[in-house]
Amino acid sequence: MPGLGTLINVAAIVAGSGLGMALGGRLPERTREVVTGALGLVVLLIAAMNAAEVLDPGLAAAVGSAAPTLIVLASLLIGGVIGSLLRLEDRLEDLGHLLRRRLTRQPVAAGEAGAAEAQAAPEPPAPEPSAPPAGPQRFVEGFVSSSLVFLVGPLAILGAISDGLGNGIDQLALKAALDGFAAVAFAAALGVGVMASAAPVLVYQGAFTLLGVVLGSFLPDSHIAALTATGGLLLVGVALRLLRIRSLPVADLLPALLVAPVLTALVAMA
Template sequence: MIPGIGTVVNVATVLLGSTLGVLLGNRLPVRTRDVVTDGLGLVTLLIAGTSAMAVLDDTLADDVGSDAPMLIVLGSLLIGGIVGSLLRLESRVESLGGWLQTRLAGSSDSADRHRFIEGFVVSSLVFCTGPLTILGSLNDGLGNGADQLYLKAALDGFAAIAFAASFGWGVAASAVTVVVVQGSLTLVGLGLGDVLPDAHLAAITATGGLLLVGVALRLLRVREIPVADLLPALLVAPLLVQLAAALH
């Protein structure tokens, strides 16, 4: 199996789903597209809750103690949020979305630009913060097969249809983020001798679940949480697990 083939398939399903969603969305009234977005927000909230429950994982508790998992997730979000805000990740992601909108869509209308950027940011976060992204890409690089990425590709394809029906071509542009994030993780997998320990993955999954809660709140138009600023939390989580395990 050629490393990276899973990401190639994932990008293809995102682009195909986005194209179908744009074709469908252009035929739907604004009210219907808003309802679709609300539905996506609720489903994202469900996925987020399921992922966040990994904080109760027995393996994580065994490694760091029963009281530490919640503190690890909290510490990851606080430290990651500070780092991300200092690096201005949210504004950088939005700037990238604006640049792609200019290059790909070419429209100067402010409403179209906002819709494109929102579609790009939200889709990028949804497609790249789940556990399948991390574990699937690492396993692909390790030569263990791309089955997990194939499953993720199918899920992302259907999600892209729904997202693009509401946000348009900005969703297709998120394929760039998928290439960068999953491609980088696949390269990391090539250099590793084994996958992440279960406890580390549980901490990443729980932290990623809370980030998806932030995405869901954006979709539901409850609050514009700068989720991209919190992305470093996914890197901080396994480091805190390692530290807590050493002290346990």
């Protein structure tokens, strides 16, 4: 059922937030690192399974036996050029900083703030668990910080589209595990605002799932196979980030998902 992966993701955030509020700040850092590393290995496994779609017989029949690998390669190169020129990774990060400043009413930078005014000093951008903000400010900070972590990432887009295409919910199930564990840590420091971030996750990923349903209704299976194989390689980039091997700008490569079916159609017509 399209959308099931997003519902599981939302449930994991709510459950993780509740557990985090119950545990407080007692979760060891070592445990967080071990679990994150294990999830990174699972991402590699899912990436390999998706990338194996490059061997799909239907794709080979549509474009020739040698073309699928070249299509994926060209999609990543062209998509990477487009994404880097558009600075998608930087724009996503800038959007996150903008939302944080607007909703928490923090200054853009210390240099722009000038000398301290007569009002109370601004909150730091990332409060430590030992000294979290209080009252409404604590709720907003928890909501904004966790929403950015749960939304600003390629796995939210890749997993939701894959779910809509009918390729299964394995990517979103993995994201649910990541988000649920992150929600424990966030909620331990920032409280119930983290649980509220489940609402934008439902809307955001639901929209991309709907996009996947629309694409799957008119894209041939060969085009979907090319898109899935390309997305599998993007997941490798996500895994490398989780494993702290290399921080690749995966968001800059997202246009490759649009390029792959277009190139498949052009090669099939040639």
